[in-house]
Amino acid sequence: MTLQDGFPDDSKTTPLPNLVFGQVLEELDDLAALKCLLRAFWLHSQKRSFPRYVTRGEMMADRTMSRALASTGSRPEDALDEALENLEDLGLLIHLRMRRSNGGQDVYMPNTRDGRLAAEHLKAKGLGVAASSAARQRQAPAEKPKIFALYEENVGIITPIMAEALKKAEETYSADWIEKAFRVAVASNVRRWSYIEAILRTGEKEGIDHGEPGGRPTKVDAREWIRRRGISRPS
Numbered sequence: 001m002t003l004q005d006g007f008p009d010d011s012k013t014t015p016l017p018n019l020v021f022g023q024v025l026e027e028l029d030d031l032a033a034l035k036c037l038l039r040a041f042w043l044h045s046q047k048r049s050f051p052r053y054v055t056r057g058e059m060m061a062d063r064t065m066s067r068a069l070a071s072t073g074s075r076p077e078d079a080l081d082e083a084l085e086n087l088e089d090l091g092l093l094i095h096l097r098m099r100r101s102n103g104g105q106d107v108y109m110p111n112t113r114d115g116r117l118a119a120e121h122l123k124a125k126g127l128g129v130a131a132s133s134a135a136r137q138r139q140a141p142a143e144k145p146k147i148f149a150l151y152e153e154n155v156g157i158i159t160p161i162m163a164e165a166l167k168k169a170e171e172t173y174s175a176d177w178i179e180k181a182f183r184v185a186v187a188s189n190v191r192r193w194s195y196i197e198a199i200l201r202t203g204e205k206e207g208i209d210h211g212e213p214g215g216r217p218t219k220v221d222a223r224e225w226i227r228r229r230g231i232s233r234p235s
Helices: 023-027 031-045 056-061 063-072 076-089 113-124 146-154 160-172 175-187 193-206 222-229
Strands: 093-100 103-110 128-130
Touching: 023 031, 023 146, 031 056, 031 063, 031 076, 031 103, 056 063, 056 076, 056 103, 063 076, 076 093, 093 113, 103 113, 113 128, 146 160, 146 175, 160 175, 160 193, 175 193
Parallel strands: none
Antiparallel strands: 093 103, 093 128
16 A cells, blocks of 8 residues: 555554644644654554553654664664653653662653543552653743633634634633633533633623522532523524
8 A cells, every 4th residue: 555545445544632733733843742642642543452552662662663763874773752852842752760679661652631641640649750851941932822722623624714702712711711611612522712701702691600690509410501591503
């Protein structure tokens, strides 16, 4: 098979956070690190037991990883270590040092919910400790407004027009209201900005976490909250 043949009909897929296709692509200017990140996600996805992690040795032995980093001109192990260091500094990978009687080994996991749970489990069991980068710490890229991250993660690509609407919403509503509105929309499985904006407008007046207006505050689930306030689903 060659690249010109395209992807076979029965190709398997590997899930990636939406931010990889947005903010990470925009701000990660190290091609070797991007290649390393994508392959690390794939290697991590092949694990089945908990806690899942990928060792440096596994990545070093991976033929695709070695070939992907060959273009750097450095020795494969040096290119891998530099790429891993950059990804750790940027907060995209979690790096732990596993304690072993015969020394230790470096393990990595994506800085996702699953990866963070695995890292906390290993540290709580006393099996792993946080490993700080040996080289200079790079300054992380300036973060986008949180509403941009919420939109990319839960809705989709941000167009220039959409960016203006999000900036206006960020100026109008508090960060807490915005996060709650996204959460309610996702729980209702309606991932559209018009719907989220309607929740924001109604929620700011009455409170997303409360029951009937003027009544005793009560927690209700997202669908019940929307039903009470008559927010229609977009067609």
